[in-house]
Amino acid sequence: MNHVLTRWLMLPLLLLAQACSAFPSMAAWDGPDKGTPALWHVEGPDGEAWLFGGIHALPANIKWITPRMKKAMDASDRLVLEVVGLEDSAEITRVFQSMANSEGQPPLAERLPPDLRAAGEKLREKGRVNPAKFETLESWAAAITLAGAATANLDMVREAGVERVLAKRYRSRDKAVIGLETPARQFTYFDELPEDDQRAMLISVIADAENAPAAYREMVTGWLAGDTARLAEAANRGLLQRPQIREQILVRRNRDWAGQITDMLKLGARPFVAVGAAHLAGDDSVQALLEAQGYTVTRLQ
Numbered sequence: 414m415n416h417v418l419t420r421w422l423m424l425p426l427l428l429l430a431q432a433c434s435a436f437p438s439m440a441a442w443d444g445p446d447k448g449t450p451a452l453w454h455v456e457g458p459d460g461e462a463w464l465f466g467g468i469h470a471l472p473a474n475i476k477w478i479t480p481r482m483k484k485a486m487d488a489s490d491r492l493v494l495e496v497v498g499l500e501d502s503a504e505i506t507r508v509f510q511s512m513a514n515s516e517g518q519p520p521l522a523e524r525l526p527p528d529l530r531a532a533g534e535k536l537r538e539k540g541r542v543n544p545a546k547f548e549t550l551e552s553w554a555a556a557i558t559l560a561g562a563a564t565a566n567l568d569m570v571r572e573a574g575v576e577r578v579l580a581k582r583y584r585s586r587d588k589a590v591i592g593l594e595t596p597a598r599q600f601t602y603f604d605e606l607p608e609d610d611q612r613a614m615l616i617s618v619i620a621d622a623e624n625a626p627a628a629y630r631e632m633v634t635g636w637l638a639g640d641t642a643r644l645a646e647a648a649n650r651g652l653l654q655r656p657q658i659r660e661q662i663l664v665r666r667n668r669d670w671a672g673q674i675t676d677m678l679k680l681g682a683r684p685f686v687a688v689g690a691a692h693l694a695g696d697d698s699v700q701a702l703l704e705a706q707g708y709t710v711t712r713l714q
Contacts, residue, residue, distance in 0.1 A: 442472035442568035448637025449714045457708040459678040466690030467575025472568045489685035492583040497592035505596050512600050513554030521547045533619045552611035553603035556618045563622040664697045671702035
């Protein structure tokens, strides 16, 4: 499996892992210090909106808010994120703990193929997770827990992530900041996956752990370059080739979000919508769904 592509498609998992993780970021960022991530304008008989694909945790001090973005944000009347409240790590952890555990779960090693058991144990030790924890931790939750360890000490800062930066900007201008989903709803998407798909996620996190620094650098560099072709390729590779995961984690959510955006437009809103970049790529992207409903979508940068 291509590790860079896997890291793209696991954006929702990384969002939750970073929200739940207490690990500091320590590595220095040596990639580009500025860029022009992709931005789209949506127009129809009901009004207009903007779509922006973001990354949930970014290196500090990189510049990605462009003059076109500022103009779009000024013209909008609200910011719409995947989820609000990510800054409240204690509450997200509480919700996670309430959903993540059920009795009678097998040890971590028993959920992994033999060739990954040593790597799984190494990552568990890095994350300082007690082995007994896996007696109740469901496989999707184990994947999130270990993803936090896999991304520990990378050059990513939650406070520099797209959601927090944009939310701060909008609130300082007394504009509404709303979410398309709640943290509990995001956890539910994983919790509802069949066990074999949950284990596929767990295996993917462990298999990719040592490649996380290079993959993250590639991801941020491509995002800053507005490389939507890479995103579109990622939307059709790796774990998203599994039909249940693709439907649950990507397509189902995109349909729901497109519906929420059209409802806002019909009510006269002018939303600036910032979601994970993988949701704005490929045939099932949010903008493709809006175009299918008759809206005109134009890329601005």
